[in-house]
Amino acid sequence: MSTTEDWIDEIETQRRQKDRYFGEDPRSPIPDEERAAFDGLNYYSVDRTYRFEVELDVYDEPEPVVVGTSTDGEQEYFAWGEFTVEIDGQPVTITAYKGDPEEDRLWVPFRDETSGEETYGAGRYIDLEPAHHRTDEGRWILDFNAAYNPTCAYSDRYECPLPPTENWLDVAIEAGEKEFGH
Template identity: 70%
Template sequence: MGDAWQQAIETRRAEKDEYFATHPRSPIPPDERGSFEGLAYYPIDEDYRFELSLHEYDEPERVTVGTSTEGEREYLRWGEFRVTVDGENVTLQAYKSEPDDDRLWVPFRDATSGEETYGAGRYLDLEEDAHRTDEGSWILDFNEAYNPTCAYSEQYECPLPPMENWLEVRIEAGEKNYR
């Protein structure tokens, strides 16, 4: 598989670090930006990158998801990914905000949450144009897992991964804890 996908991830990580360090809309609190040295990540690992079918539901169900500020948001449970991670069969639900969205939201918690990674969980955003193959499969790459903005500052409200996406397996890929 070439290393272009790895280079793309490294480039996005560097761009995110620059944005977090310097941009006025950075989620890093202003008093911490001067000492911000970049985010911590697991090394990029091909074993956490999968090409999968999305098992779409015939009738996506509306679900209510709690947020970090005890609020709620609604999503459509659009389908599920079935994958084997470190010998464990895992099912991850994929959500959409609206039926015509071109993006799937895949929030999850795993056995690293609260230790090496953000306790509330991490997100994957799968854009049709970037994460869909010509054959119709989806690229689910945990190396792209990132923390929600509430991991950096309590001023943000973030949807929390539903319990159906709490995994018992360790996902040692993507972004680590901020502090």
Template identity: 60%
Template sequence: MSAPTDWETALERHRRDKDSYFRDNPQSPIPDAERPDFEGLRYFSPDDDYRFELELHEHGDRERVVVATTTDGEREYLRWGEFRFEVGGEEQTLQAYRRDADDPGLWVPFRDETSGEETYGAGRYLDLHAEEDRTDDGRWVVDFNLAYNPFCAYSARYECPMVPVENRLDVAIEAGEKTYESSEGYDADAE
């Protein structure tokens, strides 16, 4: 086995920190009754094949999109641009959103062929930060190893935006966080 690369080391540290927060912090989304037995989240093994440096193809007309939430609410986003990449020899496209024009980051929600099987049925998210997730030449680092479940996967007391239909992939993204079995999470299969 080869030594971990810098991104793998950072990913493992991120996962340990998240587990510690979820176990010990009063603001954790893990229900109080489940915290004493919480041993950490489950993840796919780090995989460089799901880590991309991509150009964001920005939309000229940044359309406002209304996204339903898990509590029958709605949130508005701007469809900012799209990422184009290849998984398993198949071309894929994901839309990237911003809450408003001044937001420097991107929100990339998605569902894939693992959703409802190995991963949370309602989908997972990627948050891209302009300062941290950009290369020197301006491309974005889209790392599915950092894909995470929204808080409603742990407890239905949270309101989470649903993944827009346009961000449903027909391939498996075997990277990032897996399903968390909670007695209180939002039931994505009830849709």
């Protein structure tokens, strides 16, 4: 297991790499006309209290869920299980989804009390890959410091799935990526 310093360095390195990609890569979601003035995304400071090693309570029979999108479309996911953590003294339950039941990757979309104020109004995402987000004991690392905006936060040319209402959290998650200022 890495040290706290290693973990913070890893998050900060990922942020620098994303900023470089968004500012320089022709496939960046930042519109071409805005890219020259782009000087990086806004983030909350890395905060250990938003990083959890937690069991996933996998549903006995994961159900397909139709999720609305930012362009009034629909996409189907499977509600796979839920994590329960404590934030600011409150128990918080958040559902994890899979796009395909055969894949190992989990997707955790959410809105919280910062949505539309300090963070993107439609919500943010966390991706969990078993190779990087599972402990040797089989617990998941649910790290809100890695929360990011969907591509539709940067440009209307993207269609993004919206967090289902069960993941509209009644707490402020002051971690991860903040609102993108055009």
